[in-house]
Amino acid sequence: MEFYKITADEIDVNQVITSVIRPEAGAINTFIGTVREFTGEKQTVSLQYEAYPSMAEKQLTRIGVEIHEQWPGVQTSIVHRIGKLAISDIAVVIAVASPHRAESYEASRYAIERIKEIVPIWKKEYWTDGEEWIGDQLETTSFKNGVPKEEKE
Amino acid sequence: MITVLFFAKQQEQIGLDKIERAESQLAVAELKQKLIEDYPQLTLDHTMIAINEEYADEDQVVNDQDVVAFIPPVSGG
Secondary structure, three states, X not given: OOOEEEEOOOOXXXXXXXXXXXXXXXXXXXEEEEOOOEEOOEEEEEEEEEEOHHHHHHHHHHHHHHXXXXXXXXXXXXXXXXXXXXXXXXXXXXXXXXXXXXXXXXXXXXXXXHHHHHOOEEEEEEEOOEEEEEOOOOOOOXXXXXXXXXXXX | OEEEXXXXXXXXXXXXXXXXXXXXXXXXXXXXXXXXXXXXXXXXXXXXXXXXXXXXXXXXXXXXOOEEEEEOOOOOO
């Protein structure tokens, strides 16, 4: 059974994978996003993720719907953790099950890119020499008129 | 009465995670202008808009009981 969740707890990777297992699937692709220590010269000490949880879960669900439309027969579960995370902690897990392997890679990539566009989650980085809320990871600073851009073709 | 939610840097700028306001029946753009006047330290540039947890545009009218959020550039994943 697919699920789309924001959690303050450690993510159980196996539970996410198990949720998409089905007889029709011939592949399960799992993406695990972890906290990186170095970004260029900057050394991250820890991270804090904050979300608008109810809306974030709706947007994760929307990503699941978009995946169904683009890749029929593909099942997806997504869990994103919030709160304070240390280096190498798991921040996000995406499991995609599909009849054949190609769609599982494509849909998994699509899901993580969409998370970075439309899901209201924010990351604050604590570095050795300061702290800052991170925005604009896709370098799309301008949200003309307030609405995010539509699903990519 | 409407509710406005603040996230990430916005919370630190005004020291609040939400406020309630008496006005309604105004466009989001007008609400945004009023907020910036009332909280000069608040930056709402480059934000997406959500009304009742759905993305909306600046022309949309905010009704009584609505929950409005100005979503800063997201950085999940």
